[in-house]
Amino acid sequence: MSTSNRALKIAQILLTQSLDEDDRVEEKKVSNILEELRLNPPLQHLEILKRYAFLVKRHLITYQSILEYRGGNGLEIAKRISNKDFIKDKNTEIKPAESSSLIAGFKLKVGDDVYEDSVANRLNNLRKVLLQQS
């Protein structure tokens, strides 16, 4: 087994130990794991930590989504969006944050998927079409 594969395997084990009953990352468990690793540093400590951080991040985005919006009430938009088909898991947490770069509308990030209905996006699409035609 290559060294990077070994680090990945260990990181995957650490991730499973960081999850609670609902399959969500528990902060307390993560701190305990980090403490343990600090006290008994394994071979490739840094590599394992990097992989662990990556896996935790990937896991977090499976049930946490970020809602960027401009105009209107963020919580209300989040409530409306949660009723749509964008989010399959109804227990997904939506974290709203206002973003002026959108001009108006919203942008929702669920895992690697981004759902966007904003003026900025429409203007960008228009620009591309005009550039193609020129």
Add this chain to the structure above:
Amino acid sequence: MKTQSQIVSITFAKYFYSNLNFMNSITDLIRKEIENLSIDASRTNVGKVTMLADGVARVEGLSKVMYNEMVEFPNDVLGIALNLEEDSVGCVLLGDTSSLKEGDDAKTTGKLLSVPVGMGLLGRVVDAVSRPIDGKGPIQSDEEYFVERIAPGIIPRKSVDQPLQTGIMAVDSMIPIGRGQRELIIGDRSTGKTTIAIDTIINQAKINKQGEQSGKKDHRPVYCIYVAVGQKNSNVARTIKVLEDTGAMEYVTIVSAPAADNPANQYLAPYAGCAMGEWFMENGLDALIVYDDLSKHAVAYRQISLILKRPSGREAYPGDVFYLHSRLLERSARLNEDNGNGSLTALPIIETQMGDVSGYIPTNVISITDGQIFLETDLFNKGIRPAVSVGLSVSRVGSAAQIKAYKKVAGKVKLELAQFRELAAFSQFESDLDAATKARLDRGARIVEMFKQTAFNPIPVEVQTAIMWGMQNDFFDAIAVDKISEAVASLKDYLLTQGKEVCDEIYQSGKLEESTEQNLSSALEDWKRTFA
């Protein structure tokens, strides 16, 4: 006593308050309707750039990306997903990557790379993704083909039996190429590989024009695509100029991915050119594609693969370097009548090192193609140009791709020349030679001289037939060997002017009948008097 205005106000207030509840319910209804309206949101799959090097980006995320899907980076830079790994995606980048940085977003587009195809591309110079680079405005095309396509299967194919004349006597007589064939041009640097390809393209343009003028019913024009991979821009510019000067450009599309271009474009250019050629083939037309050259193409692919950290094998090429070329060259085919009867002929070019044909890439491409034209440095330096090595060159299609008239005169020439080469080497140690050997050496020396041809000067097949007939019938025997090239040039001029009638006869019938041979004999007698 209430005034009139007071009465109106009170009446309105009563009406307003009595309807307030009703109004609230209406606005609620509209609000609910708004809430239920579908949100017209576009969905994309995104990732973050974690590494950028030499035209390759590693992206984390993009969990739903397809293999070979186009990926969009900031500033309208496009990439192609080539490596789909567990935790990241390797993308080759097309275009200027200097504006990209680590942490940038990358988005899927849901599209596979495709290029515009059709007649609108003729006469144009485009880059690897078919963007015009000749300053002649946008490409007029309403159809697109995927760059990566599956080669035609067994059922729609037909055996190669129609000639594709190169206009080079040494090739057309000894190594005939058919429409739909893949014939490799291989040799060291500066041995005239590109010249053979360009001559072939120029000859197609000449034949196309001749066919259009003559109104020959069975005339089928051949459209050409020249793919320049890893070439110097000056070389590409020179090629364009030659094609323009000879009037061939109107039948040609040039796909250029020069040495200064990024490796991704060099990797893609042959596939893009092939897609353009396939359009002609699938629409019942004939096309010729030149890949100049596949050695540089393999090097560009090796560079991409090494940066993508794919396991490397022999000479550091990745394991699928054979598939890289086989899937490209298999797309050249001759289709049967049920599938439009079109064809795509491929002339891939490979550069060898010190004449070594046993290199990794040369042997791969030799095994994929239907023959090769091997060019030797020694012959080139001796002034024998085109420097075709008779012993190592072969066409697996053979005389099936020759017109009957040509087959009749060129049948024995390859054997005669091969015997000459063998005897010439042997006779160096012999002082006294018998008459038969001397005659064979003499004939061989004359054939060698006859095959010498200047660059970008293809000879029409009917003129070639007449010259070869003259050689077979001893019309050149009285001429000194060092004057043969001059005699051939003179005969060519004669046949294109005074002897045009007999050439037209061969062109129209494609056969050498007795009457034609008589006319040919008298024409050559006439020429001989003028030449003497």
